[in-house]
Amino acid sequence: MFRHHFSSLKSDTIKAIFLVCLAVGVVGVSYGSLAMAYGFPLWVPLSLSVLVLAGASEFMFIGIVASGGNPLAAAVAGLLVNARHLPFGVTVRELVGTGAASFFGCHIMNDESVVFGLSQPTAPQRKAAYWLCGMGVALLWPLGVLLGAGIGKLLPAPETIGLDAVFPAILLALVLPALKKKTTLIRASSGAALSLAAVPFAPVGLPVLIALLGLLTRKK
Amino acid sequence: MANVALIIGGIAILSAGTWLMRFGGAKLGNKLALSERSQALLADAATTLLFAVALAATLYEGEHFAGMARVLGVTFALFLAWRKLPLIVVIIAAAVVTALLRLAGVQ
Numbered sequence: 001m002f003r004h005h006f007s008s009l010k011s012d013t014i015k016a017i018f019l020v021c022l023a024v025g026v027v028g029v030s031y032g033s034l035a036m037a038y039g040f041p042l043w044v045p046l047s048l049s050v051l052v053l054a055g056a057s058e059f060m061f062i063g064i065v066a067s068g069g070n071p072l073a074a075a076v077a078g079l080l081v082n083a084r085h086l087p088f089g090v091t092v093r094e095l096v097g098t099g100a101a102s103f104f105g106c107h108i109m110n111d112e113s114v115v116f117g118l119s120q121p122t123a124p125q126r127k128a129a130y131w132l133c134g135m136g137v138a139l140l141w142p143l144g145v146l147l148g149a150g151i152g153k154l155l156p157a158p159e160t161i162g163l164d165a166v167f168p169a170i171l172l173a174l175v176l177p178a179l180k181k182k183t184t185l186i187r188a189s190s191g192a193a194l195s196l197a198a199v200p201f202a203p204v205g206l207p208v209l210i211a212l213l214g215l216l217t218r219k220k
Numbered sequence: 221m222a223n224v225a226l227i228i229g230g231i232a233i234l235s236a237g238t239w240l241m242r243f244g245g246a247k248l249g250n251k252l253a254l255s256e257r258s259q260a261l262l263a264d265a266a267t268t269l270l271f272a273v274a275l276a277a278t279l280y281e282g283e284h285f286a287g288m289a290r291v292l293g294v295t296f297a298l299f300l301a302w303r304k305l306p307l308i309v310v311i312i313a314a315a316v317v318t319a320l321l322r323l324a325g326v327q
Contacts, residue, residue, distance in 0.1 A: 071230030089245020
């Protein structure tokens with residue numbers, strides 16, 4: 001059934017999803033390696049990568065705990081980083097599946113699966129892209145952590161091979177067509193401008209939510 | 221470092237809370253009978269969030285400027301995307317340009 005769905009995707013889209021998942025895996029390697037360097041046992045980054053499956057909040061969690069912070073406070077900070085998944089959920093509600101499938105379909109919701117899903121032209125393609133990217137990330141993120149915990153020190157840092165540029169680049173490339181609509185462009189630009197201005201002052205996670213204020217700029 | 225029980229508690233809260241936000245958002249969307257206008261607004265909400273995440277990830281590392289190498293790499297990739305080049309070209313260009321700039325000493 002899945003094979004049938006995924007075959008509806010353009011081959012460039014499938015290749016792009018594959019590359020993005022691979023990049024996620026490499027960042028997972030550095031995450032696993034960093035967690036080991038902080039002195040965590042393997043089960044901490046591994047269970048986070050499987051159960052939370054939201055990279056930025058996991059980096060934040062282990063960073064706060066490693067620097068002596070309370071893990072419960074670190075969890076709350078991580079939840080703030082992940083709060084954008086609530087509006088994401090509303091938007092991709094038709095892509096996550098129904099019934100029991102939606103329990104897992106929601107779990108694989110992240111920036112990449114949402115953007116690949118929303119950027120497809122037809123409903124079957126939207127669903128296929130969301131699931132392919134989501135499952136790829138769900139698989140490669142923990143695999144990267146495992147690899148990083150083992151041999152992380154032997155591999156180059158993601159920054160050395162420019163991977164830190166891959167994620168913003170793919171997000172921008174995929175939202176670009178939606179910005180052709182003037183209303184969307186004005187809302188998104190003013191939202192992003194507010195958000196960027198808030199980054200140095202507001203706690204991590206909040207600036208992204210501030211972007212939603214941009215929706216107020218145009219009523220229609 | 222914190223004790224194991226607290227770490228397990230933190231992981232439980234973070235994973236359960238994150239999943240509930242994902243699931244709750246989707247269920248909430250299904251519950252609401254959405255007019256065409258609010259559907260468009262929601263689509264714009266997702267675009268706005270993704271756009272803000274992308275620009276923040278381009279410009280910032282933590283609370284500080286991420287450096288010109290990443291900014292130029294992403295800008296070049298965006299130019300290619302605008303010229304409708306295949307996504308894999310866009311992805312590879314972003315990584316290669318950024319890596320080469322760093323190799324050349326640009327931070």
